[in-house]
Amino acid sequence: MADDALPQxxxxxxxxxxxxxxxxxxxxxxxxxxxxxxxxPAESSLGNVTVYLHAFRRHWLxxxxxxxAAATMAGAAVFLLVxxxxxxxxxLRIDMQEKSVLGEPVTVTDRDRFExxxxxxxxxxxxxxxxxxxxxxxxxxxxxxxxxxxxxxGEVDWLQKRLSVNFPGKAEVMTVDMALPDAKEATILVxxxxxxxxxxxxxxxxxxxxxxxIKIDNAxxxxxxxxxxxxxxLKEMTxxxxxxxxxxxxxxxxxxxxxxxxxxxTELLRSQFEAGKLEGDLAAQKALLKALDSSDxxxxxxxxxxxxxxIARQLSIELNVKTMERLYLVAAAxxxxxxxxxxxxxxxxxxxxxxxxxxxxxxxxxxxxxGRTRKRGPIEAEILxxxxxxxxxxGQRDExxxxxxxxxxxxxxxxxxxxxxxxxxxxxxxxEATLTDLxxxxxxxxxxxxxxxxxxxxxKAEEPPMPSNRVNRIAMTVLxxxxxxxCPAVLIVLLDVQARRINTADEVAKGLRxxxxxxxxxxxxxxxxxxxxxxxxxHSWHMRLTESVDGITxxxxxxxEIDQTRVIMVSSAIGGEGKTTxxxxxxxxxxxxxxxxxxxxFDLRRPSFNELFGVPLEPGVSELLRxxxxxxxxxxxxxxxxxxxxxxxxxxxxxxxxxxxxxxxSLFQQLRESYxxxxxxxxxxxxxxxxxxxxxxxxAVVLSVLRxxxxxxxIQAACDILAAFGVRSVEAVVTGDNAGAYGRHEAYESxxxx
Numbered sequence: 001m002a003d004d005a006l007p008q009x010x011x012x013x014x015x016x017x018x019x020x021x022x023x024x025x026x027x028x029x030x031x032x033x034x035x036x037x038x039x040x041p042a043e044s045s046l047g048n049v050t051v052y053l054h055a056f057r058r059h060w061l062x063x064x065x066x067x068x069a070a071a072t073m074a075g076a077a078v079f080l081l082v083x084x085x086x087x088x089x090x091x092l093r094i095d096m097q098e099k100s101v102l103g104e105p106v107t108v109t110d111r112d113r114f115e116x117x118x119x120x121x122x123x124x125x126x127x128x129x130x131x132x133x134x135x136x137x138x139x140x141x142x143x144x145x146x147x148x149x150x151x152x153x154g155e156v157d158w159l160q161k162r163l164s165v166n167f168p169g170k171a172e173v174m175t176v177d178m179a180l181p182d183a184k185e186a187t188i189l190v191x192x193x194x195x196x197x198x199x200x201x202x203x204x205x206x207x208x209x210x211x212x213x214i215k216i217d218n219a220x221x222x223x224x225x226x227x228x229x230x231x232x233x234l235k236e237m238t239x240x241x242x243x244x245x246x247x248x249x250x251x252x253x254x255x256x257x258x259x260x261x262x263x264x265x266t267e268l269l270r271s272q273f274e275a276g277k278l279e280g281d282l283a284a285q286k287a288l289l290k291a292l293d294s295s296d297x298x299x300x301x302x303x304x305x306x307x308x309x310x311i312a313r314q315l316s317i318e319l320n321v322k323t324m325e326r327l328y329l330v331a332a333a334x335x336x337x338x339x340x341x342x343x344x345x346x347x348x349x350x351x352x353x354x355x356x357x358x359x360x361x362x363x364x365x366x367x368x369x370x371g372r373t374r375k376r377g378p379i380e381a382e383i384l385x386x387x388x389x390x391x392x393x394x395g396q397r398d399e400x401x402x403x404x405x406x407x408x409x410x411x412x413x414x415x416x417x418x419x420x421x422x423x424x425x426x427x428x429x430x431x432e433a434t435l436t437d438l439x440x441x442x443x444x445x446x447x448x449x450x451x452x453x454x455x456x457x458x459x460k461a462e463e464p465p466m467p468s469n470r471v472n473r474i475a476m477t478v479l480x481x482x483x484x485x486x487c488p489a490v491l492i493v494l495l496d497v498q499a500r501r502i503n504t505a506d507e508v509a510k511g512l513r514x515x516x517x518x519x520x521x522x523x524x525x526x527x528x529x530x531x532x533x534x535x536x537x538x539h540s541w542h543m544r545l546t547e548s549v550d551g552i553t554x555x556x557x558x559x560x561e562i563d564q565t566r567v568i569m570v571s572s573a574i575g576g577e578g579k580t581t582x583x584x585x586x587x588x589x590x591x592x593x594x595x596x597x598x599x600x601x602f603d604l605r606r607p608s609f610n611e612l613f614g615v616p617l618e619p620g621v622s623e624l625l626r627x628x629x630x631x632x633x634x635x636x637x638x639x640x641x642x643x644x645x646x647x648x649x650x651x652x653x654x655x656x657x658x659x660x661x662x663x664x665x666s667l668f669q670q671l672r673e674s675y676x677x678x679x680x681x682x683x684x685x686x687x688x689x690x691x692x693x694x695x696x697x698x699x700a701v702v703l704s705v706l707r708x709x710x711x712x713x714x715i716q717a718a719c720d721i722l723a724a725f726g727v728r729s730v731e732a733v734v735t736g737d738n739a740g741a742y743g744r745h746e747a748y749e750s751x752x753x754x
Contacts, residue, residue, distance in 0.1 A: 054503035055496040056489065058708045063489035074484035079477045086183035087468035088190045088461040090176045094118060095454045118174070121455065122165045124201050125176065125193070131159050133200055134192040143185050163193060173458070183463045190461035202455045213445045216438055223435040230428045261407045268400040275393040282386040288379055305363045312363060315356040322349050500712040502705055505734040512715055514703070514732045518552035520582065521545060522707070522736040545585070552733055553589035559700075560677075565729070567668060567678040569602075569698040571691045572705070573714040574684045578735045579704040580608055583681035586702070591642035595676040598635065600646040602682040602694050604655060607648030609681075613639050620649025624667055625658040631670045644675070659693045668697040685718040692725055700729040707736030 056063065096114045124130065135155055140146055149155035164177040176194055180186040306312045326345040467473070502508060509516045521544045559565050570583035580603065587599040601609040602621060610617040615636045619629040637644045649655075658664075671678045680698065682691035695701060701722055705715060715732075722730050 051497055051503065052493055054708075055493040055501075058501070059489075059492045059496060063492050066488040066492075067485040070488055071481045071485035075477050075481035078480040079473065082473045082476055083181050084467035084470070084473070085179040085181060086186050086464045086466075087177055087179040088183065088186035088464060089459075090190050090194045090457070090461040091459040092174045092176070092194070093456050093458050094121060094172050094174050096172055097454075118167055121174065121201075122167075125165050125174075125197050126160055126163060127201075128156055128160070130196045130200055131156050131163075131193065133196040134189070135159065137192050137196075139188055140192045143188060145180065145182070145185055146189075159189065159193075163190075176461070179468055183465075187461045187463045194457065194460070198455075198457060202453060206449065206453065209445060209449055213442065213449065216442045216445060220435060220438045220442060223431055223438060227428060227431045227435065230424055230431065234424045234428065257407070257410065261404070264400065264404045264407055268397070268404050271393065271397040271400050275390065275397050278386055278390040278393055282383065282390060285379055285383045285386060305366070306360060309359070309363060312356070312359045315352060315359060319349070319352045319356055322352060502707055502710045502712060502715070502734070504707075507712065508705055508715070508732050508734055512712055512719070514715070514719060514730065516734055517555045517702070517731045518548065518733050520548045520552075520578075520585070520733060520735040546589075549585040549589045550592075553586060553593065556586070556590070556677075557593065557595075563699075565699040566676065567672060567680070567698045567700075569680045569682055569691070569695055569701045570704060571682045571695075571701060571718075572684050572703060573686050573710060573718040575606075575687065577684075577704050577706040577710050579684070580612075580681050582702070582704045582733055582735065583679055584612065587643060587677075587679040588640060590677050590679070591640060594642060596642050596644075596674075597677045597679060598644040598646060598671050598675040600671070600678065600680045601648040602680050602690065604648045604651040604659075604690055605683060605688065607651075609645055610647050613645050615639065615645055615647050617647055618649045620647035621664075621667070622649030622651045622655040624649070625655050625663050626652075627658075627663075631667060646671075656690065659690060662693075662696075664694065665697055685721050686714060692721055695722055695725050695727050698727070700731065701727050703730065703732045705732050705734045707734060 094117070096111075134140060135146065146155055146159075149158045162178055162180070164175075166175050166177070167173065168175060176190055178186045178190050180189070306316065322345060326342070326349065329342065329345060505516050505519060508514050523545060556565070556568065568586070570579050570586065572579040583599065587597050590597045599609070600621065601607050604622055607617060607620070609615060613636070619634050621634065623629045624631065624634055634646050634649070635644050636646070639645045668678065680694060682694050685691050703715065703718065719730055
């Protein structure tokens with residue numbers, strides 16, 4: 001039944017009609033066609049695992065291909081770059097304390113000091129001088145790697161970075177490691193560094209101790225010679241004092257004379273101090289007397305003397321009276337007479353002032369002379385007293401100085417040799433004490449040199465038979481391979497998820513809240529060209545497509561009986577989402593039910609019906625909108641049973657202007673009157689405005705959603721546009737989910753084909 005109705009032209013359709021789209025359809029619960037307004041969709045969660053699985057399903061072949069190529073290159077690169085490393089290790093023992101030669105037990109008292117000692121030895125092992133000494137060895141200088149580093153002058157830094165010195169655990173062991181691609185080179189370098197460290201640091205310290213021991217031996221010999229000479233000198237000097245010149249007697253006499261001389265020196269110093277004090281007091285009194293001669297009398301004393309003198313008092317009174325009279329004259333006299341009398345008063349005031357100043361000066365001189373005479377007496381008496389005391393003190397000082405000189409001469413005469421004897425004895429005691437310390441240090445040094453070294457070589461580095469990084473190299477290679485294998489897939493999946501492509505019909509119905517009226521299977525391009533073939537395989541595909549479309553048609557027919565939905569626009573958000581295939585299949589399915597159907601190609605910019613159905617491109621819709629033809633001229637009747645087709649015509653800018661001005665209304669009105677159903681294939685909603693103008697004249701809009709291609713944000717934008725243009729019913733058909741296809745099951749296929 002369905003096979004007979006399918007036109008031969010569909011078998012020869014272009015490959016772009018085969019881009020039908022993914023996602024099996026499902027009808028929304030309730031399934032109300034007349035949706036009054038489109039509800040904004042809820043945001044789909046990117047945390048949903050199935051979203052990422054669908055993204056990987058779409059691109060698994062690309063992800064695996066790129067991942068395998070990247071994994072191969074990354075694994076090979078890491079394996080080659082890491083390379084084999086052979087680690088050579090030398091082991092040294094570092095004792096916590098010096099070992100005793102006598103076998104005495106050593107107690108551990110300070111672990112912090114031992115840690116400091118170990119860290120010091122580590123730094124000495126890595127010291128540049130030690131490394132330079134190792135690099136100067138002939139067997140090291142001939143190593144190719146070292147020669148290469150010498151070209152850049154960084155062989156010491158290179159060796160310092162690659163040499164590893166460690167102390168495993170808390171043991172008294174130090175390990176020296178180096179890992180290089182060449183096992184022999186690593187062994188030679190480690191042994192050279194250890195030898196340089198032992199020679200330049202460990203053995204050098206013992207050599208310093210030997211040199212110190214030699215110096216101590218020489219110092220001991222010198223001190224012994226000095227002590228013998230001092231003893232001989234002391235023996236000779238004591239003989240000169242005879243039998244009474246015993247050391248104790250000489251010392252006692254010398255001490256008494258020295259004590260007496262000390263007492264006299266003390267008295268002399270006291271006498272000198274007293275004389276100096278008297279001289280200072282005398283100078284102070286003389287300065288006071290001199291200051292008295294130059295001092296003036298005070299103002300109070302002078303005022304009292306002026307008041308006591310009748311002449312001075314009379315001059316002061318007259319001066320004050322004249323001054324008051326002058327002031328009165330200035331205030332009361334007429335201007336002409338004022339100048340005449342002012343000159344006379346000024347002369348009188350000047351004369352009185354000169355007389356008063358002269359008298360005041362005379363009285364001041366008298367006052368000063370009387371004051372000095374009164375104060376000089378006590379000061380002069382004190383000066384006389386001090387002069388007499390000073391003469392007595394100087395006499396005592398001179399007497400004591402003579403006694404001190406006499407006693408000094410006696411001490412020098414008696415004890416010149418005794419002082420030398422005492423000095424010899426003191427020097428002898430100091431030399432003997434120094435010799436004792438030197439002998440003690442010498443014995444300690446000899447014991448240290450005989451003890452076992454604190455740092456000893458336990459095991460020299462041996463050429464390692466196997467790479468030390470074999471496990472790490474394999475692990476790094478595996479990790480790099482896995483990372484390179486997964487990274488492209490992760491990036492591709494993340495990029496795809498960001499686009500929010502439609503994976504299932506549930507995402508349209510629940511995520512976008514857009515009613516889904518059915519689904520269509522995704523038919524490969526190579527299959528759709530052969531749908532008319534008698535082959536069982538192609539027959540099965542044909543039945544699955546037909547039954548899916550018939551299910552959608554049944555839904556449309558049911559809704560048409562309720563609300564007279566007759567003009568149906570089929571569109572999509574963007575191009576390539578299977579809208580033309582959906583519109584064609586819907587029109588043919590409606591025609592198979594016996595209804596008269598006209599299929600209008602309103603995709604004016606990219607028409608396809610002329611090739612699909614073999615009808616002329618023009619005249620068509622574009623010519624009708626430009627009023628260049630009539631409706632009857634553009635309808636191609638009986639393309640299939642009950643199916644007529646209207647081609648798009650040749651589009652230009654005038655066509656869009658006519659469409660926007662509402663010229664298509666008459667076309668839809670005539671088609672509505674002539675056919676039971678009008679199916680319109682329009683351009684996508686988002687790229688151009690054509691479909692938006694057409695949507696104002698239709699009863700319902702069916703959006704073609706292509707699984708794995710259509711994107712939720714763009715579908716949302718298309719629905720918003722339709723809502724803005726007043727479309728009362730928007731439904732969706734999801735193409736691509738074959739799981740629910742009716743004709744897929746063998747039991748039903750046999751029934752359908754019978």
